[in-house]
Amino acid sequence: MTSKEWENRVAYLGPTGTFTYLATQELFPNEWLIPYKTIPECIEAVASNQVDLAVVPVENALEGSVPLTIDYLYHEADLYVVGEVLSPIAQHLMVNPKFADHWEGIEGIYSHPHALAQCHKYLYYRFRGIQLNPTTSTAAAAQYIAENPDQCIAAIGNSSAAETYGLKIVQDNIHDFHFNHTRFFVLSRTNQRIERDHRDEQIKTTVMITLPNDRSGALHQVLSVFAWRQINLSKIESRPLKTGLGDYFFIVDVLEDENAPMMRGAMDELSALGCSVKSLGTYYTYQNSHD
Amino acid sequence: MTSKEWENRVAYLGPTGTFTYLATQELFPNEWLIPYKTIPECIEAVASNQVDLAVVPVENALEGSVPLTIDYLYHEADLYVVGEVLSPIAQHLMVNPKFADHWEGIEGIYSHPHALAQCHKYLYYRFRGIQLNPTTSTAAAAQYIAENPDQCIAAIGNSSAAETYGLKIVQDNIHDFHFNHTRFFVLSRTNQRIERDHRDEQIKTTVMITLPNDRSGALHQVLSVFAWRQINLSKIESRPLKTGLGDYFFIVDVLEDENAPMMRGAMDELSALGCSVKSLGTYYTYQNSHD
CATH class of the missing domain: 3.40.190.10 (Periplasmic binding protein-like II)
Structure with a gap:
């Protein structure tokens, strides 16, 4: 089969046999999967149109976030999250x-x-x-x-x-914690979510927020914008802005569609409060069964 | 000079010549400095009374937090932060x-x-x-x-x-960002802050907070407890509880003494809200000049 017969080229953190490979293979059984050596190379491959999609790890239940993925998406790339995969990790x-x-x-x-x-x-x-x-x-x-x-x-x-x-x-199964999972982002140049039959019901939007200059209580205000609308957050995390110790941006996972009226209102208010806000898009979650 | 003549034994992340060594040497010029190979070994050394104090990195302006230090303090050790050192990083x-x-x-x-x-x-x-x-x-x-x-x-x-x-x-100075600093914690078994002449004016308290079971808006409530009292936070960060994806605790740096009346009120209210709260202690910051 030549490359032209595939619908999509999908970069993943290789080589063959990594946990990212397993996650990618289950979501894209009929696509052309291309291994890259590092997370930045995966992200650059989709940003520069070498591939259509990229799959990279973003969070592990034990180790926490993968800083390289989050920082690269904030500082270096202009991409959307169009799906996420949750995979059990067995060592x-x-x-x-x-x-x-x-x-x-x-x-x-x-x-x-x-x-x-x-x-x-x-x-x-x-x-x-x-x-x-x-x-x-x-x-x-x-x-x-x-x-x-x-x-x-x-x-x-x-x-x-x-x-x-x-x-x-x-x-087999020599890992210490038996509920360990890793979460992967599927990245694309276009904001078009992946819709397959086996998706979870719950939709999620990932937003990156930079607070106005060190104003006391600014994060409390940001959370108020979501709280009074009863919009749930599944995660909030700070990462350094790389401008000096004590300067952070926040990556927030919101359980709402970015196009829902309440969510548009929240985003507008955040901007009005002086925050810099960037939505990475709304997407579905896919549970992976392989280990 | 024999070991008995030193006032304190101080563990640090070695070997001699690391950035932690530089930070430790400037704060403790007259103590017995003992290198350990890993962050857990430094922390265990003070927890098990092999040494009196330990100095470990906790955050870098570019890389963000050192997860090993934060997770070990939350999950494994029962120690206090008695000082912090900020060091410029020149490579x-x-x-x-x-x-x-x-x-x-x-x-x-x-x-x-x-x-x-x-x-x-x-x-x-x-x-x-x-x-x-x-x-x-x-x-x-x-x-x-x-x-x-x-x-x-x-x-x-x-x-x-x-x-x-x-x-x-x-x-010399081949690092990409020229404002890079690393922050180090000085750890002790006793909650007795280090008071030297060259400390910064601002006092800081580090608190670890676990929210009640996944109640929507709980983090917003936690921040409200500090916000209405006009108590400033210099940092808030989530780390995995290691019980499954989506379960976090928060580490919060508060610009207030843990014994101040407003701060005691805040801690009591957090407990009443169903949060599990642990103060790591109140401490001063020391700016390090070496590179």
């Missing part, structure tokens, strides 16, 4: 098949720093003293293990990484 | 002295990922294509360069790292 310990019976003697463990952190207790009780080696992704760790078949070493990652790189899972 | 490129005249041909650059990010534009325009290697600290990068004198490689770090490891600074 497994995997080795080259020839060490499948000797995995308890592994001499080093490789994974993304977040994955190592997510398995902290397991690693502490089971492999204390064994060297932990950070890699750029869980899939890169699996690839490294596959490329060094003579070393008795292990990777931590998902089942797709094991499959992609021909490794054997010797301990 | 320099340094090599082994024998390469001082050939530094433009360096084949690899080593530093902490945050330092590499802080010099992103410089590195992009000056050393595009050269391999960037992450290390656990800027000082560890300098140490690596010193230990590999035959390789034409460079570290990025502060002037103390260059001095400690015998390196030559060949390009």
Whole structure:
């Protein structure tokens, strides 16, 4: 099949076998998926029209927000969020098949720093003293293990990484917290939400708000604008404006359509209060079942 | 001088030559400074009475909060903040002295990922294509360069790292943003603020607040408690509770003494609203001049 037969080109944080790959594959089973090495490269790929959409992680239930994604969307890119994917995160310990019976003697463990952190207790009780080696992704760790078949070493990652790189899972679900999820944004140049049958009912709008100059109580005023209208927020977070310690912008997730009358009123009032306000668009949530 | 002659043992995020070392040294010129490898180890050292105080980074003007510090203080430790230090961050490129005249041909650059990010534009325009290697600290990068004198490689770090490891600074102030600061917490088991002559006038209290179960508008109510009393907040930030996506606690910096009558009233009302509230203590700010 040539590239022209695909409807969309979708960038994702690669390589094949990452958690972002799993999220992307389930939402876009029939599109052309293209791996990029870093979050900024994914975002730039869609901003510069190399691809139509990009899928990047934005928040994890344990680690919190992915600052690189939020900061890049605020400071560098002019894109819309057209969908979000929630994926359960399950981490497994995997080795080259020839060490499948000797995995308890592994001499080093490789994974993304977040994955190592997510398995902290397991690693502490089971492999204390064994060297932990950070890699750029869980899939890169699996690839490294596959490329060094003579070393008795292990990777931590998902089942797709094991499959992609021909490794054997010797301990599954070794993550410490069993409700762990990651949230991914689907980004586009056009403000046109993705509408598939398996979407959640609840709609969400993400707004970036910069307060007027350090006026005392300004954030309280901003929240009042939403509160008296009974518009619910599912998240509010501050990030540095990069102009000095103590200067922040806020990223707010609002459970309302940006085109609803109450929401338009709220946005107008925020501007009238002296805030700089930017909506990243209204979108649906898709629950991912893979791990 | 033996250890018994020191008044306090102070843990800091080491090794010698880190930015935390500089901050610690200026506030505690006459104490026994003990380097620890990680933020949790620093915090555990004071919690378990191995040391009297610990100095750890909590926020950077560009990167935002240090999640490990905030999460560890919320979930794992029961300590007080007894002071904060603000330090300017200046990054320099340094090599082994024998390469001082050939530094433009360096084949690899080593530093902490945050330092590499802080010099992103410089590195992009000056050393595009050269391999960037992450290390656990800027000082560890300098140490690596010193230990590999035959390789034409460079570290990025502060002037103390260059001095400690015998390196030559060949390009100074290569960081992209020139107002960059890092904020450090001084932690103690006892709620007794550090009072030195060169403190700032403004007092600050850090409070951790968990909202009642997902009640709509709860954060707005929390801010109202401070707003009607004209108590100013210098920062509010959400962090995951680690119980699932969408569950957060808030860390709030309040410009008031925790023992002031208005502040006691505010804390009592927050509890009455169903919030779980924990004050980390009231403390002074110390401006650090070193880079």
